[in-house]
Amino acid sequence: MVRILRPFTRAVTYTRWLHLFMAIVWPAMWLFIEDEWWIWLLSAALLGLAGLVPAMRTVEGLQARLLLTDHRQDSNSEGVGDRGDSEIVAVSSVTWGDRGRTVLWLEARLVLGGLVSMLTVQLPITTQNLMVTALGDTPGDGALLRVEGHHWWYALLTPLPLTLLAAVVVGAGELITRLAGRLLGPSPAERLAAMEERTEQLLERNRIARELHDSIGHALTVAVVQAGAARAAGDPAFTDRALEAIEETGRAALVDLERVLGVLRESGRPASSRPALTEADRLLESARFSGAKVDIEVSGPLDGVPGPVSREGYRILQESLTNVLRHAGAVPVRVRIGVADDTLALEVRNPLTAGIPGPGRGSGLRGIRERAALLGGRARTGPDEGDWQVHVELPLR
Structure with a gap:
């Protein structure tokens, strides 16, 4: 039990969650103005163009280092952090390979951030709807997953969406950190220079x-x-x-x-x-x-x-x-x-x-x-x- 709860005692779990939310801030602002599916395609296209700018790799690397790595572990292990700072570089793109990996990173962050953000909103709503229907009331609109019927045993299911949300937050944070190490990590030429x-x-x-x-x-x-x-x-x-x-x-x-x-x-x-x-x-x-x-x-x-x-x-x-x-x-x-x-x-x-x-x-x-x-x-x-x-x-x- 202690091992299961340990991630929720670490600040990096929540900074990773924030990092995923930040990926969809500006597409979400567009969606408030005009709720159209093509906004996501336009956002992906603009991110692809932004990833070709050499300085974008520096910006994304600094942000990933700040929000995805456990700085407490970094200080305790002399620079080797939680799949750490050493695997994420904060330098401009030099080759087209660097630019391509930056584009992939931005697109992956957009997709994963959108999915996590949606589940962060929808899973608590599902918990609320289960409780409402168990009490015999009618749930409100806005939920993607409809809860039909009025059964008392729905109350027993209310912890499941929240448990799933906790697993999503931890798992998505680990996944985005691993992707950062791969896509924002040093290129072969940079590894050779460091070696x-x-x-x-x-x-x-x-x-x-x-x-x-x-x-x-x-x-x-x-x-x-x-x-x-x-x-x-x-x-x-x-x-x-x-x-x-x-x-x-x-x-x-x-x-x-x-x-x-x-x-x-x-x-x-x-x-x-x-x-x-x-x-x-x-x-x-x-x-x-x-x-x-x-x-x-x-x-x-x-x-x-x-x-x-x-x-x-x-x-x-x-x-x-x-x-x-x-x-x-x-x-x-x-x-x-x-x-x-x-x-x-x-x-x-x-x-x-x-x-x-x-x-x-x-x-x-x-x-x-x-x-x-x-x-x-x-x-x-x-x-x-x-x-x-x-x-x-x-x-x-």
């Missing part, structure tokens, strides 16, 4: 997440390793060097954090320059201060590497060294960076230990593969001949 915009937002969020993971994760790893080593060493000179490394790494991480937060605060603000492979010495020194024995070999001109490739290569190297410090500790690390044949090759190898995750696991390794794939390159991570290997190839063009 592309959403994809761009997700890509940007993923990029920012990778930046924070790589830069802040590296800084925290270095700080933890350096602090642990300084405490274990008990050497003031070593402690001073460790604190210096922690300070330098933390300062660089703060710069990265401020840059990313600046992009988040101002969506239109271009991102400031990010570190590139030409600044890789900072990473290597940080790893060496943490106890890793880093051997690096560079072949080819790093200055000639395009900016996007050099920046992503820096982040890949940073994540690789962070993984070594986090999972293997102070172990020998071999770094090879080569620029040749329109390809940047980056390889980081270290002795395989039990603490390093298996191939394919970990958000850092996934981030390395994603960075390589975005640039059209490829990345391999995993055990290789007793070592843990990160091998990345990025095209320069």
